[in-house]
Amino acid sequence: MSPFYFILNNFSLVLEYAMNHISLVLTVLVLSLSFWIFTGLIISRYDRLASAVISFSNILFCIPSISLFGLFMTMPGFGLGRKTAVVVLVLYAMMPLVRSVYLGVKSVDASVVDAGRGMGMTTSQILLKIRIPMAWPMIFAGIRVSVVLITGIATMATFIGEKNLGRLIHQGITRGNADMIIAGAIIVSLMALLLDYIMGRIQKKIVSPGLRFQPGD
Amino acid sequence: MIELENITKKFPGADSFSVDRISFRVNEGNICVFLGPSGCGKTTILRMINRLEEPSSGNIFVNGKNVLEVDPSGLRQSMGYVIQQIGLLPHRTIEQNVGLVPELLGWEADKTRKRVRELLEVMGLKPDEVVRKYPHQLSGGQMQRVGVARAMAADPPIMLMDEPFGAVDPIVRIRLQDEFLSLQQKFQKTICFVTHDINEAIKMGDYLIILNQGRLIQMGSPIDVLTSPADEFVLSLIGEDRGVKILDLTRCETLMEPMRETPDDLMGSGCFVQSIQPVKLALEVMMKKDSDHVAVCREEKVIGLLSWKNIKKHINRVSGEDE
Ligand SMILES: Nc1ncnc2c1ncn2[C@@H]1O[C@H](COP(=O)(O)OP(=O)(O)OP(=O)(O)O)[C@@H](O)[C@H]1O
Ligand SMILES: [Mg+2]
Numbered sequence: 001m002s003p004f005y006f007i008l009n010n011f012s013l014v015l016e017y018a019m020n021h022i023s024l025v026l027t028v029l030v031l032s033l034s035f036w037i038f039t040g041l042i043i044s045r046y047d048r049l050a051s052a053v054i055s056f057s058n059i060l061f062c063i064p065s066i067s068l069f070g071l072f073m074t075m076p077g078f079g080l081g082r083k084t085a086v087v088v089l090v091l092y093a094m095m096p097l098v099r100s101v102y103l104g105v106k107s108v109d110a111s112v113v114d115a116g117r118g119m120g121m122t123t124s125q126i127l128l129k130i131r132i133p134m135a136w137p138m139i140f141a142g143i144r145v146s147v148v149l150i151t152g153i154a155t156m157a158t159f160i161g162e163k164n165l166g167r168l169i170h171q172g173i174t175r176g177n178a179d180m181i182i183a184g185a186i187i188v189s190l191m192a193l194l195l196d197y198i199m200g201r202i203q204k205k206i207v208s209p210g211l212r213f214q215p216g217d
Numbered sequence: 218m219i220e221l222e223n224i225t226k227k228f229p230g231a232d233s234f235s236v237d238r239i240s241f242r243v244n245e246g247n248i249c250v251f252l253g254p255s256g257c258g259k260t261t262i263l264r265m266i267n268r269l270e271e272p273s274s275g276n277i278f279v280n281g282k283n284v285l286e287v288d289p290s291g292l293r294q295s296m297g298y299v300i301q302q303i304g305l306l307p308h309r310t311i312e313q314n315v316g317l318v319p320e321l322l323g324w325e326a327d328k329t330r331k332r333v334r335e336l337l338e339v340m341g342l343k344p345d346e347v348v349r350k351y352p353h354q355l356s357g358g359q360m361q362r363v364g365v366a367r368a369m370a371a372d373p374p375i376m377l378m379d380e381p382f383g384a385v386d387p388i389v390r391i392r393l394q395d396e397f398l399s400l401q402q403k404f405q406k407t408i409c410f411v412t413h414d415i416n417e418a419i420k421m422g423d424y425l426i427i428l429n430q431g432r433l434i435q436m437g438s439p440i441d442v443l444t445s446p447a448d449e450f451v452l453s454l455i456g457e458d459r460g461v462k463i464l465d466l467t468r469c470e471t472l473m474e475p476m477r478e479t480p481d482d483l484m485g486s487g488c489f490v491q492s493i494q495p496v497k498l499a500l501e502v503m504m505k506k507d508s509d510h511v512a513v514c515r516e517e518k519v520i521g522l523l524s525w526k527n528i529k530k531h532i533n534r535v536s537g538e539d540e
Contacts, residue, residue, distance in 0.1 A: 115304030118269060119318050119367070120293035133308045208308035210351030 003183040014168070018187055021164035025151050025195070028086055032093035032146060037139070039094075040101025041127070054099060061095035065156045068092075073160045085157035092153055093146040100142025104135030137211055140203040144196050151192040155184070165191075219243040219266060219375065219407060224275035226261055226431075235261045236272070237431040246405035250412060250422035252454065257428040259411045260301055263377045266409065267293045279375065294318055297368030301379040301411075303360050305352040311337070311363055312348040318371040329370075336366040339396055341389060358385040362393070376408045382417070394420055415455055419443070419462060427451055440466050444535040460532040464496040472496055472531050473513040473521035483512040484519065492520060496531075499523050 007014050043050040060068075068088050078084040108131050116126045155166030168184030171177070219242065226236040236258040243249040251259045264270040266277060268289045277284045284292060297318075305314050312333050313320075319329040334344040340362040352360055361384045368376060382390045394417065401408070412418050418425055419439040427435045427442065427450075435447040443463045446452045455462070470492035483489060489512035490499045499511050503525060513521040 109307075111300065111302035111304040112306055114269070114302070115298075115300050115306070118267065118293060118298040118300055118304075120290045120295075120321060122290050125321070130306060134306075208351070210308045210310070210353065 002179045003186060006179040006183045007187075014183070014187070017163060017165050017167055017184075018191070020162060021151075021154060021166075021188070022191060024082065024085060024089070024154050024157065024162060024164060025147075025191070027082075028089040028093065028150050028154070029147060029195075031086065032090050032097055032150070033143065035090065036094055036097035037101050040098045040139075041105065041132075043098070044102050044105040044131075050102060054102065057095040057098050060091050065092065065153045066159065069156055069160050080161035082162065084160050085154070085162050089150050089154060089157070093150055096142045096145045096149065100138050100145075101135065104138030104142075105131045107138070108134045133208060134211065136203070136207045140199065140207065144199050144203075147195045147199055148192045151188060151195060155188060218245050218278075218280055219409065220278040221262075221266075222276045222278070224262075224265065224272045224277065226258070226265060226270065227273045234273075234431045236265070238275075239428075239431075239433045240275075241426055241433065241436060243407055243409060245407050247423040248401065248408040248410055248421055250410045250418040250425050251428060252412060252415065252418045252425055253428035253434075254454075255413075256430075258431045259428060260379055262428075263298075263379055263409055263411065267296050267298055267377060269293075294321060294371065295373050295375065297371075297373040297376040297378075299365050299368045299376070299378040299381040301383075303357075303364045303384075305360055305363060305367075307352050309351070310348065311350050311352070311355070314352065314363060315366045315370050317367060318373075322371055324371075332370060332372075333366070336369055337363075339369075339400070340366045341392060341396075342366075358389065361385060365393075372404075374406060376406055376410075378408060379411045380413065381410070383413070390417075397421070416462070419466065427454065460536050461497065463532070463535055464500065464528070467496045467531070468493050469496055469499050469511075469513045469523050470515075470521065472527050473523040474527070475521045477519065483508070483510060483522075488512060489514050489519070490523070491515070496523070496528060500528065 039053065043053050065088070068091070069084065072078045072084045072088050073080060078087070105127070112134070113126060113130060116130045121129065154162070154164060155169055158164055158166030158170050165184045165188050168187075169181050172180030172182075172184060221242075222240050224236055224239045225234055227234050239258075239262065241249070251262065253259060261270060265272050266279070266284070268284050271285070279287075279292070279296075305311075306317070309317075312330070315333040315336060316324075316329040319332065324332075333348065337344045337347060342359060342362055347355065347359070347363075352363070355363065361381065365378070365381045368378070368381075382393055385393065398421065410421055412421070422439055424436065424438050425442050426433060427447075429450055435442055435451050440463065442451065443455060443459050443466065446455060446459075452459075469490050473492075486506055486508075488502060488506040488508050488510070490502055492513050492515045499513075502511050503509065509525045511523050512519050513523050
């Protein structure tokens with residue numbers, strides 16, 4: 001139980017770190033959702049753009065996070081601090097989000113889209129009334145992956161000046177303090193679980209029950 | 218009115234024509250049935266009429282307007298389309314599915330709700346049981362009926378129906394056909410109807426269009442096609458028993474010998490039919506009563522006598538066989 005005592009004894013510090021952590025994650029989440037869902041929808045209309053954008057996001061995703069933070073930090077206009085942290089994390093979230101939106105919207109059953117066209121729906125009505133509602137389960141899968149991902153990778157932002165839970169882990173390592181490491185890790189995991197749970201609740205509200213119980217589920 | 222002028226369609230990459238120089242006209246208020254083997258181009262023809270596909274050459278006119286010159290969404294909203302794959306929207310309830318076109322047209326919610334219930338009822342589904350369900354909770358035949366209701370929702374003057382009753386069982390199918398025909402009596406829509414079932418084609422069609430490999434093989438009323446099939450292909454399509462099928466389409470009054478007095482025992486023993494009933498029914502009565510004749514009545518009055526000999530003569534004549 002010593003990580004627990006560590007948290008109790010350093011409560012205000014841990015709280016400050018946790019608050020910083022979650023505010024970073026939420027900022028990144030809001031920005032990522034608005035950018036990347038939009039991007040995913042745009043590229044679903046332009047196939048040639050799609051493969052380029054998705055390849056780009058794959059490459060970004062493969063760069064080790066610590067080097068991407070470092071790289072952006074050295075770029076003019078970025079430097080240490082929240083701006084750099086936000087930009088890098090948003091870039092990390094690109095791959096799971098853009099890809100899930102794109103695939104979700106594209107993989108809608110062709111006969112359903114055809115029926116929509118046959119009833120006289122315009123392309124944008126088909127997007128809004130058929131493609132997006134039917135893509136929600138896949139989009140939410142992408143969102144939930146990125147939430148967990150962002151919460152975890154955000155710990156790395158401690159190296160560019162973020163005072164978040166990553167700092168507990170980092171300092172724990174340099175001081176050889178296992179309790180500190182475990183305390184940091186536990187809070188990060190709980191935070192990720194909590195955010196995932198909230199997303200799950202939102203998903204239940206948004207995804208139509210007609211899609212939730214597909215035959216064979 | 219729907220008019221096709223020399224329509225061909227070749228899909229990109231295909232090496233033969235899916236639809237090959239086809240012309241025909243469907244007059245207002247008529248049901249035109251398309252019949253032919255799988256892959257002969259029936260679906261493609263329907264989809265060119267509502268512009269889901271564009272012809273490689275030729276012109277299509279709907280109510281005198283070239284379909285390529287009208288707004289495709291408006292065009293499609295004015296035509297009910299029952300698609301072969303059914304294609305219900307899985308994320309919407311049955312009520313929202315049937316109400317789709319009214320929603321696009323901006324109907325009031327109340328009006329739509331009433332209309333949806335009315336149509337589900339026509340299709341033999343209990344509105345209270347199904348409106349809140351999702352498509353995956355229905356059987357294939359039920360889904361297909363929802364698909365037909367959806368196509369009829371906004372009361373379009375033209376209907377394109379691609380095997381609308383293909384997945385329902387024979388009993389329900391016959392009920393739906395009857396229901397549909399009685400609606401048609403009242404509302405006189407212009408309908409293109411695809412089926413694989415020759416009996417359905419004969420029953421539903423004001424005229425038939427028989428297709429094979431993209432070509433129009435024969436066009437005519439069911440009785441024309443049955444009595445004078447254009448070639449071996451049509452003959453094989455309508456089947457060996459076309460004589461009996463003809464009897465289903467022929468009224469007793471056309472084959473009877475007119476007379477005022479018939480042997481009393483015919484009427485007394487129940488051996489009579491109505492003049493507008495099909496000859497097939499007269500045969501049934503003859504067999505049941507073990508008689509060579511039936512009396513033909515109009516209402517209560519006897520107007521003629523139909524004999525087994527006349528029926529036989531008729532079958533032999535129309536099927537081109539010697540006596
Ligand atoms: N989108 C398409 N691309 C390429 N070829 C097609 C396409 N749609 C149909 N075809 C071809 O056109 C021909 C006619 O197809 P169509 O779907 O009109 O047949 P059908 O008469 O409706 O058959 P069925 O009774 O099986 O529904 C077929 O040979 C089919 O392979
Ligand atoms: Mg077809």
